[in-house]
Structure formats: C-alpha cells, structure tokens
Amino acid sequence: MEKIALTIDGLNIVADKGMTVLETALRNGIYIPHLCYHPDLKPSGVCRLCLVEVGDEQLVTSCRMKVEQGMVIKTKSPEVDKVRRAIVELLIADHHTDCRNCPSSGQCELQRIMASLHISVKRMRPLKWAREELPRDTSNPFFDYDPNKCVLCGICVQTCEVVQGTSSLYFVGRGYGTKVAFFANKSRCESCRQCVARCPVGALIPKTVR
Amino acid sequence: MVNRQRMILVCQGTGCISGGAEQLLSSLKREVAKLNLGESIEVKRTGCHGFCQRGPLVVTEPEGFFYSKVKPDDITEIARSQLPGGKPVERLFYRDPITDMPIPYYRDIPFYSRQQRTVLRNCGNIDPEDIEDCLAVDGYQGLRKALHEMTPEQIIREVKQSGLRGLGGAGFPAGRKWEACRRAPGDEKYVICNADEGDPGAFQDRSIMEGDPHSVLEGMITAGYAIGAKQGFIYVRAEYPLAVKRLRVAISQARNKGFLGRNILGSGFDFDIEIFQGAGAFVCGESTALVLSIEGKRGMPKPLPRPRTAEVGLWGKPTLLNNVKTFCNIPLIIIHGSEWFAAKGTERSKGTAVFSLTGKVVNNGLIEVPMGITLREIIYDIGGGIPGGKAFKAVQTGGPSGGCVPASLLDMPVDFDSLTAAGSMMGSGGMVVMDEDTCMVDIARYFLNFTRRESCGQCVPCRVGTKQMFDILDDITQGQGRLEDIDLLLELGEAVARSSLCALGQTAPNPVLTTIRYFRHEYEAHIHEKKCPAGICQALSSPQGLN
Amino acid sequence: MEKREERLLREILSFYKGQQGELIPILLQVQANFGYLSEKARKLIARFLSITEGQVYSIASFYSQFRLVPLGKKRVTICRGTACHIRGAPRILEATEKVLGLKEGETSSDLEYTLETVACFGCCALAPCIRINKNVHGEMTPEKVKELFPHLK
Numbered sequence: 085m086e087k088i089a090l091t092i093d094g095l096n097i098v099a100d101k102g103m104t105v106l107e108t109a110l111r112n113g114i115y116i117p118h119l120c121y122h123p124d125l126k127p128s129g130v131c132r133l134c135l136v137e138v139g140d141e142q143l144v145t146s147c148r149m150k151v152e153q154g155m156v157i158k159t160k161s162p163e164v165d166k167v168r169r170a171i172v173e174l175l176i177a178d179h180h181t182d183c184r185n186c187p188s189s190g191q192c193e194l195q196r197i198m199a200s201l202h203i204s205v206k207r208m209r210p211l212k213w214a215r216e217e218l219p220r221d222t223s224n225p226f227f228d229y230d231p232n233k234c235v236l237c238g239i240c241v242q243t244c245e246v247v248q249g250t251s252s253l254y255f256v257g258r259g260y261g262t263k264v265a266f267f268a269n270k271s272r273c274e275s276c277r278q279c280v281a282r283c284p285v286g287a288l289i290p291k292t293v294r
Numbered sequence: 295m296v297n298r299q300r301m302i303l304v305c306q307g308t309g310c311i312s313g314g315a316e317q318l319l320s321s322l323k324r325e326v327a328k329l330n331l332g333e334s335i336e337v338k339r340t341g342c343h344g345f346c347q348r349g350p351l352v353v354t355e356p357e358g359f360f361y362s363k364v365k366p367d368d369i370t371e372i373a374r375s376q377l378p379g380g381k382p383v384e385r386l387f388y389r390d391p392i393t394d395m396p397i398p399y400y401r402d403i404p405f406y407s408r409q410q411r412t413v414l415r416n417c418g419n420i421d422p423e424d425i426e427d428c429l430a431v432d433g434y435q436g437l438r439k440a441l442h443e444m445t446p447e448q449i450i451r452e453v454k455q456s457g458l459r460g461l462g463g464a465g466f467p468a469g470r471k472w473e474a475c476r477r478a479p480g481d482e483k484y485v486i487c488n489a490d491e492g493d494p495g496a497f498q499d500r501s502i503m504e505g506d507p508h509s510v511l512e513g514m515i516t517a518g519y520a521i522g523a524k525q526g527f528i529y530v531r532a533e534y535p536l537a538v539k540r541l542r543v544a545i546s547q548a549r550n551k552g553f554l555g556r557n558i559l560g561s562g563f564d565f566d567i568e569i570f571q572g573a574g575a576f577v578c579g580e581s582t583a584l585v586l587s588i589e590g591k592r593g594m595p596k597p598l599p600r601p602r603t604a605e606v607g608l609w610g611k612p613t614l615l616n617n618v619k620t621f622c623n624i625p626l627i628i629i630h631g632s633e634w635f636a637a638k639g640t641e642r643s644k645g646t647a648v649f650s651l652t653g654k655v656v657n658n659g660l661i662e663v664p665m666g667i668t669l670r671e672i673i674y675d676i677g678g679g680i681p682g683g684k685a686f687k688a689v690q691t692g693g694p695s696g697g698c699v700p701a702s703l704l705d706m707p708v709d710f711d712s713l714t715a716a717g718s719m720m721g722s723g724g725m726v727v728m729d730e731d732t733c734m735v736d737i738a739r740y741f742l743n744f745t746r747r748e749s750c751g752q753c754v755p756c757r758v759g760t761k762q763m764f765d766i767l768d769d770i771t772q773g774q775g776r777l778e779d780i781d782l783l784l785e786l787g788e789a790v791a792r793s794s795l796c797a798l799g800q801t802a803p804n805p806v807l808t809t810i811r812y813f814r815h816e817y818e819a820h821i822h823e824k825k826c827p828a829g830i831c832q833a834l835s836s837p838q839g840l841n
Numbered sequence: 842m843e844k845r846e847e848r849l850l851r852e853i854l855s856f857y858k859g860q861q862g863e864l865i866p867i868l869l870q871v872q873a874n875f876g877y878l879s880e881k882a883r884k885l886i887a888r889f890l891s892i893t894e895g896q897v898y899s900i901a902s903f904y905s906q907f908r909l910v911p912l913g914k915k916r917v918t919i920c921r922g923t924a925c926h927i928r929g930a931p932r933i934l935e936a937t938e939k940v941l942g943l944k945e946g947e948t949s950s951d952l953e954y955t956l957e958t959v960a961c962f963g964c965c966a967l968a969p970c971i972r973i974n975k976n977v978h979g980e981m982t983p984e985k986v987k988e989l990f991p992h993l994k
C-alpha cells in the first residue's frame with residue numbers, strides 16, 4: 085500500500101493512500117468532531133462539523149478530503165473553531181436538549197462534540213430556540229422517530245439502503261422542513277435495527293425502551 | 295414569407311399577455327382583414343420588447359411608432375394609421391414621465407436609446423414562432439459558419455478569446471469550461487442550458503426564450519459541436535409555460551430545417567435538444583442539483599471535493615452547463631469574431647449584461663447594457679429615476695445571493711468584480727430598485743425567508759442557519775430586537791457563508807451582511823428605538839408617528 | 842381512484858419508457874391531468890418506474906410544484922418575488938386571505954379555492970401580481986383584489 089506523509093496539527097503522520105483526512109486523524113488519536121460520518125458508509129459531507137484548515141485558511145470537510153503528500157492540516161485554529169462552534173450552537177438551539185430524559189444520553193455524539201468544544205447550553209450565543217414541537221413518527225413497529233432530535237445526518241437513510249439493498253427510510257420535504265420518514269408496508273423493514281444502532285443522537289429509539 | 299412593406303408588431307410576452315395582448319393580436323388581425331389590408335400590412339406577433347410595464351406594446355414599421363398600453367378598442371385606429379396618409383394615434387404614444395411630452399418613435403424613448411441590445415437583438419423584432427423570421431435576421435448563420443468553416447478547437451479558441459463569462463451568476467469564463475468539457479474523456483457528453491431562473495425579481499431568461507428561442511438553440515448546437523456532444527437539454531423552470539411552448543415550436547421548426555437532428559447542414563454532426571421542466575426548487579439552478587433533478591432525484595447539491603460537472607455530470611458523463619444568455623452570445627461571437635465581442639464592456643467583464651429592472655423605478659422592464667456602465671446611468675437614464683419624487687435608497691442585484699448597494703456607490707461600474715467587491719453579485723440579472731419607503735431590515739428578512747424555504751435542507755449551516763437568521767430578523771421587524779442581535783447576525787452570517795456545502799448557503803447571508811454594512815442605522819432604529827424609519831414594519835411605529 | 846382515471850393514468854404512462862429519469866416529467870404530467878398526485882397515482886408510478894413509493898414521495902415532496910392533496914378549482918397564486926414584495930405583495934396576500942377566508946397554502950373545504958404563493962412568476966414589471974389559474978393580473982391593490990372576486994362579498 086502506497087504511503088502518504090502529511091502533518092496534522094503539527095504532528096508528522098503517515099497514512100495509506102486513499103484514506104481520508106478524518107479517518108487518518110481518528111486513527112492517530114486526533115479527534116475531529118463529526119456527525120454524518122460513519123466508517124461503513126460513503127461520506128455525505130452534510131454536517132459540516134469536520135471542517136479543517138488545509139494550507140492557507142481554506143476550510144474543507146475532512147471526511148471527504150483524501151490525504152495528499154505533504155498536506156498541512158489544522159484541525160483546530162481560530163478560524164475553524166469559530167465556524168464549528170457556530171454550527172454546533174445552531175444545531176443545539178434546534179434540538180431537544182432535555183438530555184436527562186433522553187435514552188441516548190451518554191452515547192450521544194452531539195454531547196460528545198459539546199464536551200470536546202466546551203460548549204454548554206448556558207454559555208451559548210443568545211440564539212432563538214426552536215418553538216414548535218413536532219409530533220413523533222411511531223408508524224414503524226420496531227422504533228420511533230423523533231424529528232425534534234434528528235440532525236438529518238442521513239446515516240439511517242444510507243444504512244437502510246446499504247444493509248437492505250432497498251430502503252424503508254427516506255428524506256421527505258425540503259429545507260428546514262426536511263424530515264426522515266418511514267415508508268413501506270411493514271413487511272419490508274426487516275427489523276435489523278442497524279439504523280437505530282447507528283443514529284448518532286436520540287432520534288431513532290427502539291420501541292421497547294420507552 | 296411575403297415581403298409586405300408595412301408591419302404592425304404586437305408584443306406577445308408574458309407581461310403584455312397579462313394585459314390582454316392576445317385578444318389585441320386577434321382583433322388586429324380581424325380588423326386588418328376587414329379593412330382589406332391583408333396584402334399591404336403584416337400583423338406580427340413578437341416576443342418581449344422589454345418595456346413590460348407599459349404593455350401591451352404595439353410598434354409599427356417602417357415608421358417605428360411606439361404605442362403603449364394599447365386596448366382592443368384602439369386597434370382600428372392603429373390599423374388605419376398604417377395606411378398611406380394615415381395619421382399616427384398620438385394619444386397612445388408613450389409620454390415622457392417628467393415632461394409629459396409624447397415621444398412617437400421607438401428609437402427616441404430614453405428607455406431604449408441608452409441601451410445596447412445584442413443578446414436581446416431579436417426580442418421584440420421577430421416572430422418567435424416563425425423560423426423564417428429568424429432566418430431573415432441571420433439566424434443560424436453562426437452555426438453554418440461553425441460547422442462548415444471551423445474546427446471544434448477553433449470555436450473554443452474563439453470563445454476563449456472573446457472573454458465571454460458565464461451570465462448565470464458566477465461569471466466563470468465560458469471558453470475554459472468548454473475546453474475542459476471537450477478534453478474530458480468519453481464519447482457521450484451533454485450540453486445543458488440552465489433556464490431555471492430562480493432569482494425572484496428576474497425574468498430576462500424567460501423573455502429571451504419567449505422572444506428569440508432560436509438563438510438559444512443555435513448557441514447550444516454550436517456548443518455541442520465544439521465539445522463533442524450529441525444531446526442537449528434545456529432545464530426550464532416550472533413557472534414558464536409560454537417559454538416552454540415557444541421552445542417546443544422552435545425545436546420542431548429547427549428539426550424540419552435540418553438545424554437539429556442527424557447530419558446537421560450536411561456536416562455529419564448529429565445533435566438534438568430536449569426540454570426538461572423543473573418542478574419548483576431554486577436550488578436546482580446549482581449545477582449538481584440540476585443534474586440530479588434531470589436524473590429524477592431530489593436536487594441536493596453534491597459536496598466538494600468532487601469532480602466538476604464538465605467532467606462528471608449528467609449520468610456521470612461530461613456535461614457543459616451554461617446559462618441562456620451565455621448561449622445567446624455564441625452565434626454573435628462566431629459571426630463577428632472574438633475581437634468584436636471583446637471590444638464591448640470592460641477589461642475583465644466583456645460584452646453586455648441583461649437586467650430585469652424593476653421595483654421603485656419609473657421605467658420597469660428588460661434592459662441590456664454594456665458591462666461597465668454605472669448604476670446611476672441604468673437607474674436614472676434608462677430607468678427614468680425614482681417615481682413620485684422619492685429618494686433613491688438602494689439597488690438589489692444578484693437576488694437572494696446578492697446584496698443591496700447604497701446611494702454612495704451609484705457611480706460604481708456594473709461588472710462582475712465591482713459588484714462582488716460591494717458585497718453583492720451580478721447574479722443572473724435581477725435588479726430591484728428601492729426607495730426611501732423600503733425598509734432594509736424587512737428586505738433582509740424577505741430574502742432570508744426565501745433562502746430558508748429554498749434551502750435543500752441537507753447541510754446544517756444552511757438549513758438551520760438561515761432559519762435562525764430569519765427568526766432573529768423577524769423578531770427585529772416585530773419590535774422584539776435585542777441589542778446583541780446585530781453582532782449575532784454578523785457572526786452567524788460569516789459562519790454560514792464559510793461552512794455551507796453549496797453556493798446557496800454560502801451566499802445566503804449576503805442580503806443581511808450588506809444591509810448591515812450599509813444601513814446599520816436602520817437596524818439600530820428598529821432595535822433601540824423600536825421604530826421603522828421607512829414605516830413598513832407594522833408592529834413598529836413609523837417616525838411620523840402615523841401608526 | 843376510479844377506473845376511468847386509472848385508465849387515463851396508464852395511458853399517460855404508456856408514453857414513457859420506465860426509467861427513473863422520467864419521474865419528474867411523469868409527475869408533472871399526471872398532476873396537470875389530475876390536479877394533484879394521489880396515493881394511488883404515486884403507487885402506480887412507482888411500480889411503473891421500478892422504484893419504491895417512498896422514493897416517489899421523497900422526491901415529490903422536495904419540489905414545491907407537486908401537490909400531494911387535492912387542490913381547489915381556482916388556484917389563486919400570489920407572487921412573493923422581490924419586485925412584488927417591495928411594491929406591496931404582503932398587503933395583497935393579506936387582502937386575498939381576507940376575501941377568500943383562507944391562509945396561504947390552504948384549500949377551501951368545498952374545494953373551490955386554493956391560496957398559494959410562489960417565489961416569482963417573472964411578471965416583475967407589473968408588480969405586484971396575482972394569478973388565478975392561468976391568468977395573471979398585474980399592478981394589484983388590495984381594492985382590486987376584492988374586485989377579482991365580486992361574488993365573494
């Protein structure tokens with residue numbers, strides 16, 4: 085396997101050709117926040133949290149950027165921090181933050197990101213919090229979907245496609261109104277629950293838990 | 295075509311039709327037949343003349359009389375006026391809005407006399423549903439020359455040397471795109487004309503398709519020959535049924551004449567064009583989203599890093615995507631040469647720009663001006679200034695991706711780079727004039743409401759960020775503004791611009807950022823004094839205390 | 842869906858080859874004939890293109906042209922383009938809402954009227970505009986709105 089030498093946060097790192105910057109960083113113990121990345125899936129690049137600085141102040145998503153010889157990557161910089169923090173705060177203000185009552189508390193990727201950036205709900209920018217409470221979708225026999233917590237990372241949609249070869253989960257709507265919807269005669273969902281297992285937050289919850 | 299000396303041209307653009315121009319045309323035809331003038335006077339349907347606000351428009355040739363706001367009852371008079379010795383119908387002449395003097399001739403009306411119409415050369419002069427008319431004004435001569443006298447490389451060199459930049463918004467050099475697409479490996483390639491025209495407040499692409507569809511086709515066919523494609527698509531937005539109809543007619547006539555189909559003009563080159571109608575999504579103007587939409591999918595832009603559409607586009611094949619106006623320029627560049635084209639405009643922005651001039655301006659309509667003209671010339675000389683003696687406040691260009699340019703920059707030249715430097719954008723050609731009665735906070739809120747609805751929703755900063763910014767702006771216009779809101783908007787705007795996945799999100803904060811940059815005091819008045827200086831925001835008191 | 846409608850739908854489909862690239866043209870054509878995309882229609886279209894109903898719904902719900910519920914006989918559309926906005930479209934919308942007794946996006950219970958807004962229909966020089974089915978009315982005022990619906994007073 086061809087090797088590629090690059091620097092991440094001042095560390096000299098050797099990676100395999102074809103790997104992404106995010107994979108390389110994670111493998112070398114450097115944490116880059118990410119929500120929509122999953123090792124078994126194609127990187128969709130939609131959460132924008134894994135942005136890093138390449139060379140001269142250009143921000144790129146590390147989950148989609150392949151390593152290149154001599155690359156200089158900064159995963160933390162004033163620029164990156166500013167933008168990333170704003171995205172996380174925007175997400176939180178739009179997310180149900182009743183963590184105490186959330187079955188995913190403790191395994192939630194959003195909590196982990198907040199901790200890594202030292203963001204606390206109390207010390208955030210004075211954003212406007214989502215006012216509407218959207219109804220849950222309980223039409224699947226095995227799990228419920230809570231749009232108030234969903235970050236639309238797309239992992240469940242892609243997982244269903246990859247694991248089942250066809251899909252029962254789809255994006256519906258557009259813009260701020262986008263949601264994930266369960267679609268199929270119940271027979272199609274094989275109850276593999278892979279989507280539930282991979283949900284980075286608490287948007288897909290097995291029925292038995294509640 | 296019978297070569298009748300006298301013609302009466304009746305505009306059949308969407309604007310004039312909404313004023314009853316269809317009935318006008320049929321009663322004029324009836325009247326001419328009744329007066330037994332069918333032999334000497336030709337009654338002709340044309341596309342948009344541009345001066346939509348004064349419609350329905352009727353022009354008589356050879357005199358060049360220009361009649362505005364024509365009603366069916368006026369028709370007999372106009373028909374008779376065309377007779378030898380007939381008198382023009384003075385009461386229908388356009389009147390100068392300031393002096394109230396009638397201006398009989400088309401060419402003397404300031405709205406037209408200051409323009410330089412090249413892309414719009416045929417709009418309003420030919421019958422868009424009759425290819426013979428188009429051929430009479432050198433239609434398809436560029437294609438003939440390209441196919442018979444030029445190699446694809448020569449065409450690309452000519453386009454490159456002309457300095458033509460894409461007129462869909464971003465201003466990417468057209469020749470470079472063509473070259474990349476020609477060089478991309480593969481025998482299957484596509485040409486797509488971007489006629490999605492999603493900017494609210496812009497209608498220039500629609501008017502061109504309605505008024506001169508063959509020039510669009512000719513540009514596309516030439517492009518197909520240059521890059522080595524056999525199939526073209528025109529992606530037309532859903533709201534444009536008349537443009538679709540005219541394009542359909544044009545395509546079938548071009549096929550009959552051998553400009554489309556197999557072995558075009560005996561050159562051995564095959565090319566055909568299909569129309570694809572959009573289904574209402576602004577984001578589908580973005581190249582990767584547009585391609586997905588033709589493939590029958592959700593139009594969600596593809597993130598970088600990725601190959602360019604010119605290399606991997608429709609169904610994975612190299613695809614050339616250009617705007618309607620970009621294609622319209624091609625026949626002219628081929629016929630007159632790159633130097634002729636490069637002589638127009640400025641050093642870095644060649645040629646002309648087409649704008650839909652609307653809003654609080656005396657003359658509304660479609661205009662074409664050389665690049666580098668100042669905003670003042672456009673708004674005051676062509677547009678006739680601000681109606682009702684009001685003061686000019688700002689002009690918005692670039693639609694939801696652009697910004698509001700204040701009075702202090704009125705003498706700025708209009709070209710790609712100057713507008714970008716001012717925080718706005720050339721965009722695809724919307725130009726909306728605002729006067730003292732326009733509230734800039736309300737305008738920012740208006741555009742964010744648009745982007746919030748039109749965001750595809752896949753990436754976080756755009757989906758949640760535009761919504762957040764809208765909520766903040768909405769509260770400010772409702773009198774709920776907080777001291778920290780202006781800084782908050784600036785911070786969020788910067789983050790959304792820097793981190794969004796596609797250009798929609800990256801440019802969505804522009805209307806907010808420019809209005810804060812140039813009209814910060816209006817925000818402050820809303821927040822600190824709970825006043826709307828323009829008296830637009832109903833929840834707030836106006837300065838005169840009217841509310 | 843009645844037999845007759847199903848026959849029409851199948852006839853529409855017979856003009857297509859059954860490739861996914863045809864989905865949007867099919868949806869547009871079906872909607873033009875039926876006014877909206879019913880569940881039954883979506884099901885048949887999905888089967889014809891060998892895709893799932895979920896996919897059809899997912900894609901249809903992305904584009905604002907598509908209606909998944911029936912519309913009124915008269916579609917009243919208000920342009921909220923920039924030129925219309927600064928020339929008073931919000932007041933036109935307000936006036937129309939009042940006259941029709943509907944909010945934006947609603948259809949009257951007798952399926953007579955649907956009130957919608959659209960990003961821009963490109964009649965900016967005649968702003969503000971309103972469209973009733975296919976007819977555009979320019980240079981509107983709240984008073985003129987009332988005149989457009991004389992029988993609704």
Ligand SMILES: Cc1cc2nc3c(=O)[nH]c(=O)nc-3n(C[C@H](O)[C@H](O)[C@H](O)COP(=O)(O)O)c2cc1C
Nearest residue numbers: 460461462488490491492579580581616617620797
């Ligand atoms: C959100 C978005 C909307 C766009 N809408 C249009 C459009 O309506 N028409 C257009 O020609 N280009 C539009 N563009 C620009 C196109 O992506 C593309 O740059 C252009 O069609 C290329 O043609 P040109 O090089 O001739 O300008 C849009 C871009 C974005 C990001």
Ligand code: SF4
Nearest residue numbers: 750751753756796799
């Ligand atoms: S920036 Fe907006 S429109 Fe573009 S991909 Fe992200 S959500 Fe979609």
Ligand code: FES
Nearest residue numbers: 118129131132147
């Ligand atoms: S992990 Fe890279 S964008 Fe989400």
